[in-house]
Amino acid sequence: MVVVSLAAIGYLIVTGQALTVDGLFLVLTALISAAAFGLYIKFVIGTAMEAQAQANAQAAKAAAKAEPKQAPTPVAQA
DSSP states (O other): OHHHHHHHHHHHHHHTGGGSHHHHHHHHHHHHHHHHHHHHHHHHHHHHHHHHHHHHHHHHHHHHHHSOOOOOOOOOOO
């Protein structure tokens, strides 16, 4: 949707329709549409990265718990 909106703006500029009042409103509408979808994509990617980081942290915590702790080795006395 972002690419289509930007392509529409490019088309309006190339054909000269962006210089009319209707063209300016179309450009504004396309920019708002591109911004809204772009921000949504940014939010979705951020949410997915946060969920992945939490899953990795839980896996690391589970792996650390699963490792048996070794008793300290006594120091040899001379």
